[in-house]
Amino acid sequence: MDALTTYLEQHRDRFVDDLNACLRIPSISAKSEHRDDCRRCAEFLAGELRKLGMTRAESVRTPGHPVVYAEWLGAPGKPTALLYGHYDVQPPEPLDLWRTPPFEPVVQDGKLFARGAVDDKGQVYMHLKAIEAHMKTSGALPINLKIVLEGEEEVGSENLAAFLREQRSRLDADVIVVSDTAMLGPDQPALTYGLRGMLYTQIEVTGPSHDLHSGHFGGAVQNPANALAAILAGLKDAEGRVTVPGFYDSVRSISESERAIMKALPFDERAYLAEAGAPAPFGEKGFSTYERMTSRPTLDVNGMWSGYTGEGSKTVLPSFAAAKVSMRLVPAQDPNTLFAAFEKHVRALALPGVTLRVIDMHSAPPWSCDPAGPMLLAARRALSRAWTKPAALIKEGGSIPVMATFAETHPGLPAVMIGFGLDDDNVHAPNEKFSLSSYHGGTRSVAYLYEELAKG
Ligand code: BES
Ligand code: MN
Ligand code: MN
Numbered sequence: 009m010d011a012l013t014t015y016l017e018q019h020r021d022r023f024v025d026d027l028n029a030c031l032r033i034p035s036i037s038a039k040s041e042h043r044d045d046c047r048r049c050a051e052f053l054a055g056e057l058r059k060l061g062m063t064r065a066e067s068v069r070t071p072g073h074p075v076v077y078a079e080w081l082g083a084p085g086k087p088t089a090l091l092y093g094h095y096d097v098q099p100p101e102p103l104d105l106w107r108t109p110p111f112e113p114v115v116q117d118g119k120l121f122a123r124g125a126v127d128d129k130g131q132v133y134m135h136l137k138a139i140e141a142h143m144k145t146s147g148a149l150p151i152n153l154k155i156v157l158e159g160e161e162e163v164g165s166e167n168l169a170a171f172l173r174e175q176r177s178r179l180d181a182d183v184i185v186v187s188d189t190a191m192l193g194p195d196q197p198a199l200t201y202g203l204r205g206m207l208y209t210q211i212e213v214t215g216p217s218h219d220l221h222s223g224h225f226g227g228a229v230q231n232p233a234n235a236l237a238a239i240l241a242g243l244k245d246a247e248g249r250v251t252v253p254g255f256y257d258s259v260r261s262i263s264e265s266e267r268a269i270m271k272a273l274p275f276d277e278r279a280y281l282a283e284a285g286a287p288a289p290f291g292e293k294g295f296s297t298y299e300r301m302t303s304r305p306t307l308d309v310n311g312m313w314s315g316y317t318g319e320g321s322k323t324v325l326p327s328f329a330a331a332k333v334s335m336r337l338v339p340a341q342d343p344n345t346l347f348a349a350f351e352k353h354v355r356a357l358a359l360p361g362v363t364l365r366v367i368d369m370h371s372a373p374p375w376s377c378d379p380a381g382p383m384l385l386a387a388r389r390a391l392s393r394a395w396t397k398p399a400a401l402i403k404e405g406g407s408i409p410v411m412a413t414f415a416e417t418h419p420g421l422p423a424v425m426i427g428f429g430l431d432d433d434n435v436h437a438p439n440e441k442f443s444l445s446s447y448h449g450g451t452r453s454v455a456y457l458y459e460e461l462a463k464g
Contacts, residue, residue: 011145012459016137016452023451024120024444027133030056030095031113031122037073037096037163046159049095050074053157056136061143062155070167073159077175080139081152086462088152090181090418092410093132093188094161097124098436105438118444125442126433131187132157134428134447138455150462154181158410161188164208164370165409172410172417181421183383183461184414187454189427192400194445196274197391197453199384200425202302202403203411205337205374207346211239211354212330212365219315220325229325230361233314236329242357243307243333248292250307250335252353258340262303270298273400283431302403307335332369336405343371372409383422386463390456391426394449426450426457 009017035049036042050067057065057078065078073096081088100110100123108114113122120130135155142149156179158168172179189200215232216225245251262270275298281289291300300306314329316322335350337343351366358364378384379401391399404425414421428450434440 012141012455013452015141015145016448016455019137019141020444020448023133023137024115024447026056026137027120027130027447028113028122030129030133031124032111034100034111035073035096035124035159036099037160038099043073046073046096050076050157050159053095053132054078057155060136060139062139062153068171070171072167075159075168075171076157077155079152079154079178080149082148083150083152083462086151087182087464088154088180089183089185089458089461090179091135091153091155091185092414093135093155093157093186094128094159095124095132095157096159096162097127097129098162100438102438107439110438110440115444119441120444120447121439121441123440125440126429126446127435127440128161128188130442130447131428131450134187134450134454137451138458141451141455142458150458153458154179161408161410164206164372165413166370168410169413172413176417179417181418184418184421184423185454185457186408186411186423186425187427187450188408189404189406189425190429190431190433191427191446192274192402193276193279194430194443195395196397196400197395197449198400198402198427199379199387199391200402200404200427201379201384202339202376203374203425204302204305204405204407205341205343205372205412206407206409207335207337207343207350207371208369209333209335209347209350210330210365210367210369211236211333212328212367213239213358213362214328214365215362216325216327218327220327222323222325225325230359231325232329232362233326235359235362236312236314236331238359239354239357240309240312240331240333243353248290248306250305252307252346252350254349255305255346258342258345259305260339262299266303267299269401270303270403271296273298273402275402280431301405303338305336305338305341307333310334336407337374339374339376341374343373347371370409372407373412375408375411375415376403377423381422382464383424383461386460387424387426387457390453390460393456394453424457426453428453
């Protein structure tokens with residue numbers, strides 16, 4: 009075994025302890041009461057990067073949560089990788105469904121449970137530990153590295169684009185590296201070449217100026233909860249197709265060759281559906297489950313609220329109703345064009361007697377890259393060294409807003425999306441976990457990735 013691999017093997021347990029220190033910081037970007045925790049997490053990470061020997065490691069203020077930046081440019085003549093990750097996490101609620109507290113990490117059966125364990129602190133730490141191993145065993149990295157860790161990914165990366173544009177001159181690189189995606193199975197490493205985009209909206213329906221007795225007023229004025237239900241019911245048909253006019257106009261059809269490639273992937277549809285725990289699969293006719301997940305756009309209600317939802321019954325006609333509705337987009341859908349079409353459609357579905365607000369909360373265009381590029385070849389070599397099976401090339405249904413921003417700030421720059429999540433990680437849900445086999449295998453993979461990128 010080489011010194012690098014030996015070092016990685018010998019320090020496994022401490023790598024978990026080090027990650028745990030970061031997982032204990034509740035850096036929930038969506039909630040203003042956790043603003044200080046986000047700042048604390050950014051400063052903590054900047055300190056960790058400094059300890060690793062990275063230079064210029066700092067927490068940079070933005071109008072929102074800070075961006076962590078660090079670099080190491082001691083390999084002249086070698087390629088420069090720009091590593092992106094996020095230190096913010098999703099809210100942990102509902103808390104009563106967690107078997108152990110979300111910000112008190114514990115290992116059980118080879119799995120590390122905590123909010124952020126896999127999304128994305130654990131995957132950021134794979135890189136920190138790979139850097140450590142290179143530094144400790146050879147006093148240097150095989151490539152130049154620039155690191156950007158943001159604190160607003162889970163809320164749409166509102167302030168990151170401005171940071172990237174302002175700092176553009178110091179962010180020159182040859183390849184972008186991101187670890188915030190998944191494997192295709194526990195022993196099946198994967199490289200992601202496509203992500204869906206996102207359009208996140210909120211619909212607010214207001215009726216009477218205050219809650220009313222539903223006997224004294226019911227039937228005489230419009231009920232905003234009923235009106236909202238009518239709108240939501242009009243967004244998708246019974247077959248699962250989105251009914252917003254023009255929604256599919258710019259959707260590229262899946263080519264026969266890509267279909268064949270997707271069909272040949274070792275995607276375990278049964279395991280995927282079993283993980284969902286849904287009584288039956290459901291989706292657009294004429295598409296496989298994998299195609300529905302990665303290559304077709306969709307629309308989902310993420311939450312809705314109105315009226316009385318407590319114990320027992322209450323006869324009330326609520327004055328207000330609202331819903332959060334998000335759409336996953338695919339090439340070449342444009343979120344701005346679609347928001348206009350969406351708002352128009354929602355207004356057309358409004359019943360008389362209510363007023364509407366339709367809000368564009370945040371959006372991100374879809375992203376894809378050439379799966380045959382040379383940087384991906386280097387990543388495939390790295391994964392072949394670290395795992396028993398060669399990497400699968402996959403598309404993901406999730407979104408990472410910065411990828412489209414990079415396409416603009418670094419036009420034509422290849423990206424390696426090398427992620428180690430699993431379907432049963434409970435990402436964004438209670439009992440999020442990172443399998444230690446993924447954490448350690450991922451750390452080894454990215455340590456090798458730096459070496460393979462150095463070979464060009
Ligand atoms: N890491 C995920 C993205 C992801 C999820 C990639 C599943 C591959 C598979 C990321 O942290 C995330 O959750 N992104 C949000 C973005 C949104 C808030 C704009 C998402 O996809 O919901
Ligand atoms: Mn993530
Ligand atoms: Mn996420």
